[in-house]
Amino acid sequence: MEKKINWGILSTAQIGLNKIIPAMQKGKYSNVYAICSRDLKKARAAAEQFGIPKAYGSYEELLEDDDIQAVYIPLPNHLHYEWTVKAMKAGKHVLCEKPLVLSVKEAEKLIALRDSCGVKAGEAFMVASHPQWSGVKRLFKDGTIGTLRTIQGGFCFYTDDPANIRNIKEFGGGAIFDVGCYPLMVSRMILGEEPVRLLVNADIDPRFGTDRSASLIVEFPSCTLSYVTSTQMAPFQHMSFIGTERVIDIPQPFNPPSDEKTRIFVTEGALGYEETSEIVIPPCDHYTLQGDEFSKAILEDTKETVPLENALAMARVYEAVVRSITVHGWADVQ
Structure with missing residues (x-):
């Protein structure tokens, strides 16, 4: 045993x-x-x-x-x-x-x-423990999509319950802290880079004082990430890595069901989706x-898979997010 x-x-x-x-x-x-x-x-x-x-x-x-x-x-x-x-x-x-x-x-x-x-x-x-992301890393290592130009994504769900901790500002609530951190995390993980600066357009809920939705543009040394996150939108999640030759699409990037297969799609000729290959990951529970x-x-x-140094890197991004919202403009990640 x-x-x-x-x-x-x-x-x-x-x-x-x-x-x-x-x-x-x-x-x-x-x-x-x-x-x-x-x-x-x-x-x-x-x-x-x-x-x-x-x-x-x-x-x-x-x-x-x-x-x-x-x-x-x-x-x-x-x-x-x-x-x-x-x-x-x-x-x-x-x-x-x-x-x-x-x-x-x-x-x-x-x-x-x-x-x-x-x-x-x-x-x-x-x-970070789900094998679909090691699959994406392999695709990048193999040069499957050519040169990465941009990353697009989103992670949203809906709750307007005032008792939900996601809607309590004093408890660290808001969309960016709760689910908006995931597109940032996986982008950092895949790129092996840290953001340089970012721009946030946040919609603040007048009842709760939390960001109920936000659109972010995040500049990395090699490319740009743009995504939307929300605690008051229809449930949605997706990540796309767009290169000079192909596109990698992950339709269930953040919380895929543990009892279902997950899929990574690699598309060539994206306008018509006429040439798409599919990589299937067997069911697993990333928890x-x-x-x-x-x-x-x-x-x-x-x-550790995700050590405290990751928390430090993410905290630098969070502080830049707050600065961007405050000044209504670009903020450097320091």
Whole structure:
């Protein structure tokens, strides 16, 4: 039997119950060992539902359990930094939901703390674990599309519930932080480059004060990314990488169903789509893969798939986004 890492889930947040726990329980190297909530009844109900051995009535109690080696943090955005710090100081390895931090200063402090504590810490961009993106990387490496000229995409959904954390400004709500980070993340991942400057046209919801939709133009050294993101549009996601010879289209780039095949389309002669090849990726759950990759990094003392340095790079972009919205113009990524 393969050795497994004992995981504690910090809270009964819906993404944990609906996505993370069921997926990690299928993992080869991950064992969901404990769950906590500030309401012990909720923690016990979740533990019973998923067959989790331990339940705690506070976050602190879970972090004090010496049998837990790693924690997953699916808390609201504004609590990510605080509890990542507390978990690392408790000697736990940490995988935290994105965005892990909301500022460059926070990211820099976390990197220093990680190094001093000697733990693993990662940002939970599950897309980095999905094999469709390694497939896209191979296409780029092979020169399939010629010279990349531009990237286009979008990630949108609809909720106007005032109780939803995505609509609460103080909780780090808004479209860009919630789903608008994904087109940026995968573009950085594929290009192996960091953005130079960006321009944001944001529509601010007068009720919530959050960006309910935004259009972004992001300049990289080699090409430009343009995309739309929204928390109040019809559900939509797509990414296209347009080159001098062909186009790569990914119709389900960010949260493809775990029980369905995913597809990458390579098109030549894009006006008529008369010559299109299709690459099929077998069904998989990128949350399972993400948990196992992080667990294996702990077991083998290797680098995290999405380390804290990624959070620092993304934080630089987020700060430029805020500057662009503030000045209604271009902002350098510093």
